[in-house]
Amino acid sequence: MKHFRLTAALVLGMAIGTVTPALAEVATVRLAKQFGIGYLPLTLIEEQGLLEKHAQEAGLELRTEWLRFTGGSGMNEALLSGNLDIAAGGVGPMLTIWARTQNNLQVKGIAALESMPLYLVTTDPEVQSLADFNRSHKIALPAVKTSIQAITLQMAAEKYLGEGRHDALDAFTVSMGHPDAQLAMMGGRSEINAHFGAPPFQNQELKDERAHKVLDSYEVLGGPHTFNVIWAKNEFVENNPTVMAALMAALEESIGFIRDNPDKAARIWAEVEATNLSHDEVVDLITDERVNWTTAPQGILPYVEYMSRVGLISASTDDWRDVFFDMVHDTEGS
Known part of the structure; x- marks a missing residue:
């Protein structure tokens, strides 16, 4: 991830030094998430104000609106209708809208949230x-x-x-x-x-x-795979480079917090979700050796190949980077 940090820092630095691009970007970002511990990185971003924090460091006063959905298809409808900027869900819904919009809105993945067994x-x-x-x-x-x-x-x-x-x-x-x-x-x-x-x-x-x-x-x-990802329209990503750099910085900070402070992360998530799991049970979920908190996409191509072959999507690729914006192209994805 070192290369991206340099890129993000460069974008943030440009935003600080040049006021106009930041002013041209959105003032409010509408983000979505679903239920479950897999959305922990987004929960921390929301509860700790990390996106606003990194945007402010770049000279952009940003507000966030968080919406809750029960499935990816509803988020895709909201994204297409212009009522949502950043969607979050499983690989299936993301690939569905990726294939559907290749010739127009060009929706792609921004980053993974984790790899987790279902x-x-x-x-x-x-x-x-x-x-x-x-x-x-x-x-x-x-x-x-x-x-x-x-x-x-x-x-x-x-x-x-x-x-x-x-x-x-x-x-x-x-x-x-x-x-x-x-x-x-x-x-x-x-x-x-x-x-x-x-x-x-x-x-x-x-x-x-x-x-x-x-x-x-x-x-x-046949091995670990990404569970949840975040995705957006190409137009939003291109028109809001400062916001996107701030989002990636917020994701990295939240994932780093999960790895370094699983106890605190568990307390924050448990309070927000009002779970009946014990504190130790939540910590065990977060620190499960089969779970990898990372922005790097993993095991994406088997889904692409299958969905294309049986006609669930009309597009295919043998390079996972075609499915994601370049913010994660330098990660060790698969």
């Missing part, structure tokens, strides 16, 4: 593998066919059930935000009996003896 959990003791799901099952996930959970489920179906069966479980999936999905499955009073979720919801579910894990996304992908 679990498919069920309370049905008869379900031990994907082959055991049938019409009596309903699998809750953030957005049918477009969320990273939905895409990973299709990839898993192809891998474990056989070629041509990638959509075998689609009819059993239901769009539902993680908090509602957890309540529905664990409450036992709805048709939801499986949830392809994310931390901390999957971890809370597995604490109950009625629940067990059916699928692990790292096993499907």
